[in-house]
Amino acid sequence: MALPDRATVLRTRARALSAIRHWFETNGYLEVLTPTIVPSPAMEANLYAFKTANGFLRTSPEFALKKALAEGLGRIYELGPCYRAKESGPWHQSEFTMLEWYRAGASIWDLMDEVESLFEQVATALQVQPIQRWNRVSVRSLFLRHLSIDLAHASTEDLSEQDPSWNDAFFRRWVDDIEPTLTKPTFVHGWPASQAALASIREDDTWPYAERFEVFVGGIELGNAFQELTHSGEQLHRCRSENLIRTGRGEPAHPIDPQFIEAVGRMPRAAGIAVGFDRLVAALCNWPGIA
Amino acid sequence: MYQTSDIRKGLKIEMDGYPYVVVEFLFVKPGKGTAFTRTKLKNMMTGAVLDRTIRTGENLEPADITEYKMQYLYADADGHIFMNLEDYDQVTITNKVLDGSEKFLVEQMEVQVLYYKSEPVIVELPNFVELQITYCEPGVRGNTAQGATKPATLSTGAVVQVPLFVEEETWVKVDTRTGEYVERVRR
Numbered sequence: 001m002a003l004p005d006r007a008t009v010l011r012t013r014a015r016a017l018s019a020i021r022h023w024f025e026t027n028g029y030l031e032v033l034t035p036t037i038v039p040s041p042a043m044e045a046n047l048y049a050f051k052t053a054n055g056f057l058r059t060s061p062e063f064a065l066k067k068a069l070a071e072g073l074g075r076i077y078e079l080g081p082c083y084r085a086k087e088s089g090p091w092h093q094s095e096f097t098m099l100e101w102y103r104a105g106a107s108i109w110d111l112m113d114e115v116e117s118l119f120e121q122v123a124t125a126l127q128v129q130p131i132q133r134w135n136r137v138s139v140r141s142l143f144l145r146h147l148s149i150d151l152a153h154a155s156t157e158d159l160s161e162q163d164p165s166w167n168d169a170f171f172r173r174w175v176d177d178i179e180p181t182l183t184k185p186t187f188v189h190g191w192p193a194s195q196a197a198l199a200s201i202r203e204d205d206t207w208p209y210a211e212r213f214e215v216f217v218g219g220i221e222l223g224n225a226f227q228e229l230t231h232s233g234e235q236l237h238r239c240r241s242e243n244l245i246r247t248g249r250g251e252p253a254h255p256i257d258p259q260f261i262e263a264v265g266r267m268p269r270a271a272g273i274a275v276g277f278d279r280l281v282a283a284l285c286n287w288p289g290i291a
Numbered sequence: 292m293y294q295t296s297d298i299r300k301g302l303k304i305e306m307d308g309y310p311y312v313v314v315e316f317l318f319v320k321p322g323k324g325t326a327f328t329r330t331k332l333k334n335m336m337t338g339a340v341l342d343r344t345i346r347t348g349e350n351l352e353p354a355d356i357t358e359y360k361m362q363y364l365y366a367d368a369d370g371h372i373f374m375n376l377e378d379y380d381q382v383t384i385t386n387k388v389l390d391g392s393e394k395f396l397v398e399q400m401e402v403q404v405l406y407y408k409s410e411p412v413i414v415e416l417p418n419f420v421e422l423q424i425t426y427c428e429p430g431v432r433g434n435t436a437q438g439a440t441k442p443a444t445l446s447t448g449a450v451v452q453v454p455l456f457v458e459e460e461t462w463v464k465v466d467t468r469t470g471e472y473v474e475r476v477r478r
Contacts, residue, residue, distance in 0.1 A: 046325050086296075087326070089318030168346060171324035176344050179321070195323045214322050224322045249348075 003287050012126060016281045019125030020079065020099060023118050029075045029101060034064030036081060040257035043238065044197050045245035048085040049254070050094075056254075057083035060274050061100050062198065063260040066228070069270055070263035074104035079277065090289030091220060091279060099280070102228075102272035108213050111225050111271045112136065112187050115215055119280070128284050131185045131217060138190035140207060142178050149173075151192060152207040167194055182216040189213035198235070199226035215275070217283040223275035232265030293351040295328045303335070303354040306343075310335040310354035310407045335405070335412050338390070355408050363400045371396060373404065384411050394449035395420050395467045416467040421476050422446050423462050430455045443472075 003009065024031065040063060041049035041056035049056040058064075061078045068076055082098040103110065116134055123130040143149045149158060151170075159169035170192065182188070189212065193201045196210035203209075211227035229235055236256070243253035278290040293304060302313045311332040320326040326347040333340045335354070345351065361373040361382070370385040371393055384404070386393050388411055395416055396402075405413040427443035440452040443463075451465055453472045464473040 044323060046320070046323065087318070087320060092318055092320060162349075163346060168325055171321050172327065172344060172346060174321055174324065175319055175327050175329065179319075191323070197323050221322055 001286050001288060003282075003289060003291070012285060013278070013281055015125050016122050016277070016284075017079065019122045020118065020277075023121045024077050024101070027075070027114070029077045029103075030073060032065070032068055032073070032076050032078055033080065034061050034068070034078060036083075038063065038257075040255045040260065042254060043242050045242040045249075048087075050083050050085050059084050060098055062272075062274070063257060065100060065102055065272070066267060067260060067263040069102050069104065069268070069272075070266040074268070074270075075102070077101035090291055091282075093278075093290060096279075096290065097277040098274055099277045100272065100274040102270055104268040104270045106271040108189065108211055108225050108227050108271050111273050112213065112215075115187075115223070115225075115273070115275075119217075119284070122280065123284050126281070126284055128286075131284075133184065135184055135186040137186060137188060138209075139188055139192065140190055140209070142181075142188065143173070146177055146181055147173060152205075167192075170195075179216075179221075180219065183219050185218075186216045187213045188216065196229075196238075197224075197226065198229050198238070200229050215273075217280075218286070220279055220283050222279050222283060223273050225271060225273035228267060228270045228272055230264060230267045230269060232261050235264040236261050293353055295326075295345055295347045295349065295351075297351070298328050298330065298345070303356045304332070305352040305354040306332070309337075310356055310412065312354075314340065335407060357406045359404050359406065361402055361404050363396045363398060363402060365398065366393075366396075373402070375404075376401070382411065384414060388412060389414050391470070392416050392467060394445075394447055394470075395422070395465065397422070397447060418466060418468060419464050419473065420467055421462055421464050421478070422449070423478075424453070424457065424459050427453065427457065427459050430458060440472075 036058050037052055037055045038058045039055050042059040047059045049059050060082050065076060065078060077100065079099050081095055083095050085094060087094060120130045140151050143151050156166045156169045160172045163169040163172055190209040191212045193208040193210055196212065199210040199212040201208055202211055213225050214221050215223045239256045246253050282290050298313055298316050300313055304311050312335055313330055314333050315331040317329045319329055328345045330343050330345060331340055332343050360376045362376055364372045364374055370383045371389065372381055372383055374381050392414060403415040404411050422445040424443045425446050428441055439455050441455055442450050443453040443457065444450050451470060451472050453463060457475060462476045462478040464476050466473055
């Protein structure tokens with residue numbers, strides 16, 4: 001199926017925006033708008049940002065929304081443009097619309113329920129087939145099932161012989177052997193601790209894992225959720241570690257925003273998720289991309 | 292050296308001692324991981340197509356491919372003789388390399404020949420060629436079946452499927468990439 005004409009894309013997206021705002025209002029969420037030009041654009045070393053004269057274009061509204069969460073706003077969402085450099089393809093554009101929300105007191109399991117409910121409402125508004133029979137599966141069991149590899153004990157070489165780091169080898173197997181199997185709607189949780197990003201980490205016998213999930217529909221990753229890290233010291237440590245990866249590659253470090261680090265320590269226990277809005281609409285409508 | 296950001300359809304790279312051409316590619320990036328490019332690569336010597344996922348940061352070696360414009364002269368027992376239009380050297384190219392396209396060669400036709408190191412590996416003909424039918428069964432009156440075809444032998448020896456109404460000695464336009472009849476032409 002080809003992407004429909006531009007007017008149909010815009011009309012469809014407008015209906016989806018309206019359905020999303022309605023869902024959040026019904027569920028007691030406050031819509032907030034935060035700056036798109038920010039002092040620090042992202043933590044993770046695999047995110048590249050556009051520089052502006054006075055800062056960066058945000059890669060997500062995460063830091064600003066967490067500051068709002070620390071100020072006592074317990075249920076917030078933002079719908080707005082985000083920007084990522086060095087990403088280009090049918091499912092990757094340098095400018096796209098992000099839907100991100102945070103809920104104080106919630107777990108990632110609560111967020112999975114919210115995703116199911118929200119996506120159903122959007123599908124109804126678009127008059128398309130709603131997503132049925134969601135799967136919930138851990139990364140460790142996916143690798144066991146499809147590759148007979150137990151991530152808790154796998155070395156870099158066990159995963160791949162051509163990549164310099166454990167995470168790169170992991171992601172090669174992910175891209176080649178695991179992601180293509182996710183044709184049914186799936187929440188993938190329990191990611192390796194080294195890929196925690198801004199999520200908290202738990203230990204299960206010998207397997208430390210990130211309390212994080214990604215949501216897949218039609219084989220496309222639509223979103224990523226965290227049980228949010230609420231420890232300032234650990235947050236600062238992770239920002240610095242990711243910057244070391246950048247400088248190791250000969251790239252400039254990202255500035256660390258001290259107000260964000262401080263806000264993380266004042267955040268309540270919370271879960272948050274970022275969903276690619278354009279991808280959500282495309283996946284529900286069975287379009288071949290977002291471009 | 293090429294980087295992953297250089298990957299395009301048609302890019303020619305060297306891998307495991309073979310020249311490959313990129314036939315398909317897709318940028319993929321796991322949410323929290325490094326970016327990769329999924330590719331389909333065609334081995335320019337064997338024609339085999341393989342899937343290869345290339346991590347951003349991996350370097351790709353350009354294939355040692357040179358292209359020459361050549362003119363077809365004639366056939367002999369060893370193969371087909373072409374003249375390089377740059378230096379007027381004559382070269383022999385075997386049917387194995389021509390890979391079926393020898394059936395559409397006509398004298399003085401200009402072709403592109405791709406060399407890997409010092410060996411010709413691919414001969415690209417013009418997309419369309421006009422040839423005369425030397426033999427086919429006469430059209431059957433009253434048979435109006437849509438899309439019905441019959442075999443026709445062309446002056447080069449190639450056999451193509453043509454519509455029933457096309458008669459012997461007609462000139463036809465043929466797609467050399469698919470070996471399919473396109474239309475009748477006036478000569």
